[in-house]
Amino acid sequence: MRRLLIGGVMTALLIVCLATGALWIRSYFRVDVAHDTDMWQEGANWYWRDRIVRSERGGVDLSLRGCLLTNLRWANKSPHKPGHRSITAHMPGELGPGRRFPGFFWFDVDRRSRFHVDPRTGPWLGPIAMPEFIYQDDVKVYVAYWPIVLLSGLPPAVWFMRRRRAKRRIACGHCVRCGYDLRETPDRCPECGQLAGERGSRPLRLGSGRGGGIN
Numbered sequence: 152m153r154r155l156l157i158g159g160v161m162t163a164l165l166i167v168c169l170a171t172g173a174l175w176i177r178s179y180f181r182v183d184v185a186h187d188t189d190m191w192q193e194g195a196n197w198y199w200r201d202r203i204v205r206s207e208r209g210g211v212d213l214s215l216r217g218c219l220l221t222n223l224r225w226a227n228k229s230p231h232k233p234g235h236r237s238i239t240a241h242m243p244g245e246l247g248p249g250r251r252f253p254g255f256f257w258f259d260v261d262r263r264s265r266f267h268v269d270p271r272t273g274p275w276l277g278p279i280a281m282p283e284f285i286y287q288d289d290v291k292v293y294v295a296y297w298p299i300v301l302l303s304g305l306p307p308a309v310w311f312m313r314r315r316r317a318k319r320r321i322a323c324g325h326c327v328r329c330g331y332d333l334r335e336t337p338d339r340c341p342e343c344g345q346l347a348g349e350r351g352s353r354p355l356r357l358g359s360g361r362g363g364g365i366n
Contacts, residue, residue: 161307168304174206175296182207182241190233196221201231207243210255212293219287255295261288 177183183206190199199218204211317327324334331342339346
C-alpha cells in the first residue's frame, strides 16, 4: 500500500513537471491570458473585480483588481462587462512590451483611494479624475516556471534511479540497501543486517540472475 501511494505521488509530480515544462517553453512563443470579470452591489455602492492570469516569458503572473464604485459610469466604459470570461493567446509584443519581474517570485499589494487613472493602465479611460472610485485594491503575484519544474521533477527522478538501482542489485544477487554480494548469505546481509524479507527487498533465489549463484 505504501509503495503504491509513493508511486502515485511520484506520477502526479511527474505530470506536473511535464505540464509546467510545456507551459515554460510555450511562454516564449505565445502570451496566454485568462480574464474573468465580476461585479456585485454592496449597499449603495458597486464592487468590480478583475482576475487576470498571464503566462509570458518564462513565468506566470496573477493580478487581482477590486474597485469599489459609487456609480456605474466607469463600469459602462469598460470593454470587459460583468460576467466576461475569456482565454486568449497572443504573439509576443502584441500586447505591448513584455513584463519583467525581479527574481523567480514576486508579490505586491497596493490600495489607492480616489485617484487619477494612469493612461498607460487603461487608454480607454484617459487621464481624467475618477470621482466614482472610492478605492482600488491591486494584488499581483508572479512565479517563474523553472522552480516548479525543478521541485516537481527532482523527486520522481531520484525515486526512479533508486528503484532502478535496487532492481539491478536484486538481479545480481546483491543487497538492496548497501550492494553487498549475498550469493553466499541469501537470507541476511552480513554488511548492513538487511533481511531478505524486510521492506525494500525480496527473497533471493539462488542460481538466478546475471551474477550466478550456488546450486
